[in-house]
Structure formats: structure tokens, C-alpha cells
Amino acid sequence: MTHHNPYARLPARDRASTFPPHRLIALLAGLFVSLVFSVQLYAQEDANANQELTAEDVEARIETLEKPMYTPFVELYLLEESKALRKEMQNTRAELIEKVVDKELSVADKTMAYASDTVTYFFYLIAGATSILVLIGWNSIRDMRNQLTSLAEKRVNELVVEYEARLKVIEEQLQQKSDIIHQNQEEIERTNEVHSLWLKASQETSQQNKISVYDQILDLRPDDVEALSYKADAVLELQEPLWAISLCLRALKLAPDNGHAHYQLACAYAEIGRWEDAVNTLGKAIEISEAYRDDASVDPSFARLHDHDNFRALVFTGEPERSDD
Numbered sequence: 001m002t003h004h005n006p007y008a009r010l011p012a013r014d015r016a017s018t019f020p021p022h023r024l025i026a027l028l029a030g031l032f033v034s035l036v037f038s039v040q041l042y043a044q045e046d047a048n049a050n051q052e053l054t055a056e057d058v059e060a061r062i063e064t065l066e067k068p069m070y071t072p073f074v075e076l077y078l079l080e081e082s083k084a085l086r087k088e089m090q091n092t093r094a095e096l097i098e099k100v101v102d103k104e105l106s107v108a109d110k111t112m113a114y115a116s117d118t119v120t121y122f123f124y125l126i127a128g129a130t131s132i133l134v135l136i137g138w139n140s141i142r143d144m145r146n147q148l149t150s151l152a153e154k155r156v157n158e159l160v161v162e163y164e165a166r167l168k169v170i171e172e173q174l175q176q177k178s179d180i181i182h183q184n185q186e187e188i189e190r191t192n193e194v195h196s197l198w199l200k201a202s203q204e205t206s207q208q209n210k211i212s213v214y215d216q217i218l219d220l221r222p223d224d225v226e227a228l229s230y231k232a233d234a235v236l237e238l239q240e241p242l243w244a245i246s247l248c249l250r251a252l253k254l255a256p257d258n259g260h261a262h263y264q265l266a267c268a269y270a271e272i273g274r275w276e277d278a279v280n281t282l283g284k285a286i287e288i289s290e291a292y293r294d295d296a297s298v299d300p301s302f303a304r305l306h307d308h309d310n311f312r313a314l315v316f317t318g319e320p321e322r323s324d325d
Contacts, residue, residue, distance in 0.1 A: 190220050190221070193220060194217055194220055194221060194224075197213050197216050197217050197220075198217070200213050201213040201214060201217075201230070207234045207237045207238055208238070210230075210231075210234045211231055211234050211235065211238075214227050214228075214230060214231040214234065215231075218231075223254050225251045225254050225255040225258050225261065226260070228247050228248070228250055228251035228254075228261070229247070229248065229251050229258065229260040229261040229264050230260075231247055232244040232245075232247040232248050232251070232261070232264040232265075232268070233264050233267075235247065236264065236267055236268060236271065236301065239271075241267075241268040241269075241271035241272045242268075242272070244264060244265075244267070244268040244271075245265060245268040245269070245272075247264075248261045248262075248264050248265035248268060249265070252265070257288060258288075259285045259288035259289045259292060260285075262281050262282070262284045262285035262288065263281075263282065263285040263292050263295070263296075265281050266278045266279075266281035266282035266285060266296075266302075267299065267301035267302070268301075269281060270301045270302050270304070270305055271301055275305060275308055275311075276310075278302070278305065278311075279305070279308065279310045279311050279314060282296055282302075282311075282314060282315075283314055286314065293314075293315055296314075296315050297315050297316065302315075
């Protein structure tokens with residue numbers, strides 16, 4: 001418990017009334033007597049100090065004293081009055097503390113009573129309202145709770161179904177992305193392997209070995225038009241024009257605008273003597289890329305077409321036409 005100054009709660013007139021007047025007057029009279037005695041003693045000592053006293057003078061003065069040098073009864077009276085005042089102050093403080101504690105306990109009791117009454121009245125109000133609802137035909141509190149519970153369960157079930165559908169869609173999307181990532185990884189691995197096979201084919205000197213490498217590329221990518229056209233080129237080197245024609249037609253079916261496939265097909269037609277087909281197919285290749293014009297002018301496959309007018313008009317465009325002679 002926090003201790004307070006008990007006199008701080010009392011008005012000024014109450015604090016003054018705690019000291020009896022006759023004791024206050026006696027205390028003031030004693031203080032005045034002591035003050036007078038002290039002044040006389042101090043004056044006597046000062047006068048004696050001004051004179052040079054010897055031991056014999058002091059002994060003679062002591063023997064000739066007419067009254068005592070101090071008054072012990074006055075001092076004892078002052079001490080008793082101070083003691084009595086201190087006891088009265090302690091008693092007054094104890095009484096004040098007791099009154100303050102009683103007041104605080106009374107306030108606490110009133111507060112508890114007010115809280116208890118408030119809670120009781122609140123519950124009475126709830127009970128009365130519930131009774132009124134039951135009397136006028138409304139559902140009971142239990143029915144209301146059951147309805148609220150059923151509504152809450154229904155709403156929760158709807159939310160669960162909705163979120164399950166959303167999670168299913170998300171799961172399908174994640175599965176699709178996972179499949180795409182897996183396919184991309186496989187495609188990257190396949191591309192790296194195909195790239196290494198192309199490097200290997202470029203380093204091979206034997207046409208048979210090149211054809212073997214191209215077959216490995218076609219095993220990984222059956223629709224690789226470049227592999228088909230380069231394989232046709234290697235087949236032509238082995239004097240297999242019909243095989244080359246089959247490969248080129250397969251490549252052109254996949255990519256009709258592939259210039260290299262057209263060029264190799266023209267070479268294969270020239271090898272078997274189909275001059276018009278060779279010139280027409282070479283014209284399609286030159287339309288795609290002018291570089292095939294220079295290649296055809298020096299390609300051994302077109303050596304027998306150098307006297308063909310359409311071939312010369314197609315390939316040797318910058319040279320004058322040959323006469324009939």
C-alpha cells in the first residue's frame with residue numbers, strides 16, 4: 001500500500017487545531033526563558049573572557065556562586081513537552097491513515113457492488129429479451145444457433161468447392177508447364193546431340209560415313225529438311241540419283257521453299273537425263289537464292305546441260321548466246 005502524508009488531506013485549520021493552546025504557550029515560554037538564560041550566560045562568558053582569569057580566580061568564583069549556572073528544570077520541561085507533542089503527532093497520523101484506509105475500502109466495496117449489479121442487470125435484460133422473443137413466436141436461441149451453424153457450414157462448403165476448383169485449375173496449369181519444361185529440356189538435349197552430329201558430318205570425308213551421320217540426325221528429327229537434302233547430296237556422290245530424288249521430294253513435301261532441296265533434285269534429274277525437269281527445278285532454286293546460279297555453272301552434274309539453250313539462258317545470263325554453228 002502507498003503511504004501518503006496524512007496531514008496533506010487536512011485543511012489548515014484542522015492541522016492547527018491538533019496542538020492544544022496551553023501547551024503551545026508553555027512551549028513558547030520555555031523557549032523564551034532558555035533564550036534569556038543563554039544570552040546572560042553568553043554575556044557573562046564574554047565579560048569573563050575579556051578579563052584574564054587564573055585558576056585561583058575560577059576556584060574563588062565557584063566557591064562564591066550564589067545561584068546555579070543552569071536551570072535543569074526548564075530543559076526537562078521542554079524535553080517532556082517535545083516528547084508529548086511527538087506522541088500526539090504519531091497518534092494523529094495513525095488515525096488519519098486508518099480513516100484513509102477505511103475510505104478506500106469503502107470505495108472498493110461500492111465499485112464491486114456497482115459492477116455486480118451491472119452484470120446482473122445485463123443478464124436480466126438478456127433473459128427478458130429472450131423470453132419476449134419466445135413469447136411473440138420467434139425461434140428459440142437454440143434454433144437460431146442451429147440456423148447460424150447450418151448457414152456457416154453451407155458457406156464453408158461452398159468456399160471449399162470453389163477453392164478446390166481453383167486449385168484443380170492451378171494444378172492443371174502447373175502440370176502443363178511442367179510438361180512444357182520437360183519437353184524443352186528434351187528438345188535442348190536433342191538439339192545439342194543434333195548439333196554434335198552436324199559437326200561430326202562436316203568432319204567426315206567418306207560419303208558413306210556422312211550418310212550414316214545424317215541417318216542418326218533423322219532418327220532424332222525425322223522431319224529435318226536440311227538432313228534430307230544433305231543426305232541427297234551425299235547419295236548423288238555415290239551415283240544414286242533415284243535415291244536422291246526420293247529424298248529431295250520428301251524434303252520438298254515438308255518445306256516447299258527449301259532452295260537446297262530444289263538444287264539437289266535438279267542435279268538428280270540431270271544425272272538421269274531428265275533435262276527439262278532439271279532446268280525447271282534449277283530455276284526454282286535460283287529464284288530462292290541467286291547463289292545456286294554460280295554453283296550450277298561449275299557443278300559436274302550439269303556438265304551435259306551446258307549445250308542446252310534453256311540451261312544456258314538460265315545459268316549463263318551474262319554471256320552472249322551461242323550461234324547455231
